[in-house]
Amino acid sequence: MTMSNPVTICVGGDSPVSTLHEARDLARSSIATGSPVVVEIASGDYRLDEPLDLDDSDGGTESAPVIWRPRQGEEVRLHAGALLDGFQRVDDEATLQRLPEHARGKVWQVDLARAGVTNFGHPAAGGLELFFDGTPLTLARWPNEGFDRITGLVGGDPVDVRGTRGDAQGNLYVRRTRLQRWAAEPDPWAHGYWFWDWADERHRIQRVDAEYGVLELEPPAHRYGYRTGQWFYGYNLLCELDEPGEWYLDRQTGVLYLWPPTDVDAAEVSVSVGQHVVRMKGVANLTLQGLTFEFARGDAVQVRDARQVVIDNCTFRNLGGWAVTVSGGHGVRVKQCHIHGTGNGGIVLAGGDRTTLSSSDHVAEDNHIHHYGRVNRMYQPALQISGVGQQVRHNHIHHAPHMAIQFAGNDHLIELNEIHHVCLESNDAGAIYSGRDWTWRGTIIRHNLLWEITGFEDRGCVGVYLDDMLCGTQITGNLFYRVTRAAMIGGGRDCLVQDNLFVDCVPATHVDARAMNWASYHVETTMRDRLERMPVASPIWAQRYPELLTIWEEEAAAPKGNIIRRNVCQGGVWDGLREDARSYVELSANLVADDVGLEGTAPRFGLRADSLAHSIGFQQIPLEHVGPRDPSTR
Structure with a gap:
């Protein structure tokens, strides 16, 4: 952006202004x-x-905007962390005995009070994290990668969800190989997918019975219960600090223990401290x-409540929450940003007025978002949009445990995004996902590449997942490869x-x-309630979504009005329609063949x-x- 004769305020370097707060006030x-x-x-x-x-x-104003940026050609990092130094090799016998034998002599320690850090947060999530030369390290855990399995349930309060059986109490049989050491830990935790593979939760381990191989998890219990065969790992365990890149914090003494990946004295070692870096409210231009x-x-x-704010060509990394959250306002754009290593998702766009279907016109475009959801694994997408009229386009999204894009509300545009290697830790999940509201209509999902x-x-998941009776959505002109x-x-x-x-x-x-059938209980409860909250009989709603005016007279529970036409399918399985839905669906002019005339290389x-x-009128995908x-942003 170029401006005519701006007032320039310099920060850092040779300037007498040394802090961003001073610059703001000036x-x-x-x-x-x-x-x-x-x-x-200035650089720094x-x-x-x-x-x-x-x-x-x-x-500012449209004619006199405000820009915060680095000096030309320089790099600027704004952070809410603290740098650590003064590490000493662990040598006290009590701590050495708690460490695995092969880790003794390789673990270092530092008192966080030296860096002024006394608020450690909580092991469940949202607390202090450790970074080594810009890489987030792992709070000591077992297994070091992946998961172990629940081998059985002690039982006492059975759960049966449509034939899927478990127990409501968190008393679990697990393999006994590690439990003797876990029993001596002061604050052990477990993170698991306890019943469904889309619902994870962290529990403190209340008791370890090493003799019988039982973990007793501290209440409150997981809301869905527990099931044999589901997966979990234990963490916050000094006794499992057994490889380079793991760490542990004694929250009573404030001493942090680290097995450094490389020379600790030559590295930048940092911990997260502050909650946020920048907060805007009511800002314009x-x-x-x-x-x-x-x-x-x-x-x-x-x-919050901003107008014409732009976040352009920024890097967001090593964060405990989201990179950018936008709520309310109008015309906020997040573009050409590189987002990775976030504890939650990437970008939240929320705004517009659903009662009047007034759009917020927020945009997320040309961003590269990957390896997100480090801490909170489920329902933390790269892009979460809600309200009315968000636009998500030209983004590259990959490598995440759960969704890429989650949408709620009306009239969004999701187009020209490349999405791959997501839903890596879940099966009943969608790369692009929404569900359970008849009034969330008008979203267009077009010209995306999912592979x-x-x-x-x-074990399977979903590309575009219109879950639990979601209606009025268009899926057009997309390329799906191995989804x-x-x-x-x-x-x-x-x-x-x-x-x-x-x-x-497949399929x-x-x-x-x-x-x-099995979800019919939602019709007279959740679905009716959400329908009645919206002014569907108002002129603007009646014109935009006339189908809602007569939904109760038109077999509300039936999947009517769905059209599948002019699609092309090669390999895999074409038709996954359930027989109870087939008569309600219009299927026409679809080409299914072993060779449909593909050219180019996968996935494009x-x-x-x-x-x-x-010959069927198929429109080429751009x-x-x-x-x-x-x-350069891909």
Whole structure:
């Protein structure tokens, strides 16, 4: 962005202004005169003990905006952490005896009070994390990677969910090989997928019975109960600090123990301390550009009730929460950012007025988001959108335990995104997901590339998952390659699946009538309640979604109005429609063949000029435009 004769406020380097808070206060006087302002930050690290709070006095106007950016060609890191030094090799006998034998002599310790860190947070999530040369390290755990399994249940309070049986009490039989050492730990924890593979939770371990191989988890119990064969790991265990890159914090003494990956004295070792880096409320016409955000325990940047705010070409990494959360306001854009290593997801966009269907026009575009959901694993997508009229386009999303994009509300646009290797720790999950509300309508999912999405242990998941009676969504012009249940309509109505190319998907399409059978209890409860909350008879709703006016007269539980047409499928399985739904679905002009005339290499397949797909009117997918438009951000 270029501006005419801006007031420039320099921070750091040779400037007398050394902190961002000072720069903010200086900028306010120039903003008040109507001048455009550039806050130019010299190269370096800027620790924020308190967030940089920006309000309506810190924003500009359309003709006189405000920009915060590094000095040209320099790198600036804003962080909420503390650097650690003064590590000493562990030599006291009591601690050495708690360590695995092969770790003795290799573990170092430091008193966090030396760095002024006394608030450690909680082992369950949201507390202090440790980073070594920019890499998040692992709180000591077993197994070191992956999971162990529940071998049985002590029982006492049986649970039966449609034939899936477990127990409501967290008393579990597990393998006994590690338990003798765990029994001596002061604060052991376990993280598991205790009943369903989409619902994880952390529990403190209340008691360890090493003789009988029982873990007794501290109440309250997991809301769904526990099931034999489900997976978990133990953590916050000094006795399992058994390889480089693991650490443990004694929360009583404040002493941190680390087996460093490399020379600890030559590395930057940091812990997260503050909750946020930047918070905006009521700001207008302000840009954050080219900055790196790191080491917050919570969300790095929070934006509330803002207008025309842009977060451009920033890096977000090593965070405990989200990179950017946007709520309310209008026209906020997050673009060309690199987001990775977040504890939660990537970007939240929420805004607009559902009662009037007024759009917020927030946009997330050209971002590269990967390896997110480090701490909170489920329902922490790269992009979470809600309200009305969010736009998510040209993003590259990959390598995550759960979803890529979750949407709720109305009239969103999800287009030209590349998504792969997500849902790596869950099976009943979707790369693009929404569900359980008849009034969430009008979203268009088009021209996206989804590939290699096969679930935990390759046991299957979903590409685009319209769960539990979601309605009125369009899935058009997407390419699915090696995706299980690529396009799934879970009992909903009025959905369109058209002009999609499915290659080696099992199955390509799925429609069921769950609201007429096992999920029927939702119809007169959740579904009716959410329908009655919205003004569906108001003129704007009646014009936009006339189907809702007569839904009760039109077999509300039936999956009516769904259309699957003009799709092309090669390999895998085409038809995954359940028989109880088939009569309600319009299937027409779909091409299913062993050779549909593909060209190009996986996953970016095209169709040859002689492909039979052209004869059914199939619309070519613009793969050359999928993903970030600047190749350097991919």
